[in-house]
Amino acid sequence: MKPLAILGGTFDPVHVGHLNAAWEAAELLDAEVHLMPASVPPHRPPPAASVEQRVAMLRAALAGQDRLGLDLRELERAGPSYTVDTLAELRAEHGDRPLVLLMGADAFAGLPTWHRWERLFELAHLGVFARPGFQFSLPTELEAAVSGRLADTGGDWRNQPTGRVLQLEVTPLEISATRIRHLLASGRSPRYLLPDRMFDMPGLLAAYRSDPG
Structure with a gap:
């Protein structure tokens, strides 16, 4: 069974940077990739x-292809969208199937601020998007947690359901949802x-x- 990778976010709006990263992750990991919109993001404004x-918008963006899917479970759950809760739910559903949580390098560096972040390694692999040649610069707490977990995408990580950190070299697209909202708000x-x-x-x-936020 192919690994299942999850790319979360507000997707406010979804843009080609999100889609390209998800598409390239599907290729690099030979994985099924689902985009998962957050309901109440704990770290940012609504x-x-x-x-x-x-x-x-997500349904329109994903139409006409069969590689990327959509998972709406966080929108259907009350309260903040804590990733650890979502991964625990997915783990219960998928047994020993390898799960990969996809995220950008900046989000990964801020992982110690996430709710029960240490448990993420028990529930999934972490796939971190980075430019080719990028080197991680991590806080001490996270550096210790990552020690011994780094794995190559072509390695044997698929034989384990969780616990590895995979660096995914994807095409850098400097596209910001904030910038897109400002463009639209200014006409x-x-x-x-x-x-x-x-x-x-x-x-x-x-x-x-009319909302430049």
């Missing part, structure tokens, strides 16, 4: 778009930053027309 709007078009299908459905972007 999304500008509603749950319904974000789901509609400009973020063409080529968002999937084409989102422009075919103008109502999807209505939430950002």
Whole structure:
């Protein structure tokens, strides 16, 4: 069975940077990849778009391909979207299937601020997006936790359900959802930053027309 990788986020809005990273992770890991929108993100302000709007944007962005999927479980669960709770739920569902939590290098460096972060290594592998040649610079607490866990994507990590840290060298795309929201709020078009299908459905972007947050 292929590994299952999860890319979480507010996706406010989802953009081609998210999709490219998820697509390349699917190739590098030979994995099934699901995008998982957060309901109440513990580390950031609430999304500008509603749950319904974000789901509609994700469905439009993912249409017409069969490599990337969508998992809405965090939107269906009350309270903050703690990753540790989501991974525990997935682990109970998938048994010994390898799970990979995907994240950017900045998020990985801030892992000690996450709720029950040490338990993440017991529930999944961690796949960290980085530019080619990137070297991790980690706080001491995280450096100790990562020691001995680094693994190559072509190695034998698939034989273990959890516990390894995989550095994923993906194409660097400097695209920010914040920047896209500002463009839309100022009346400009973020063409080529968002999937084409989102422009075919103008109502999807209505939430950002007057909100530069």
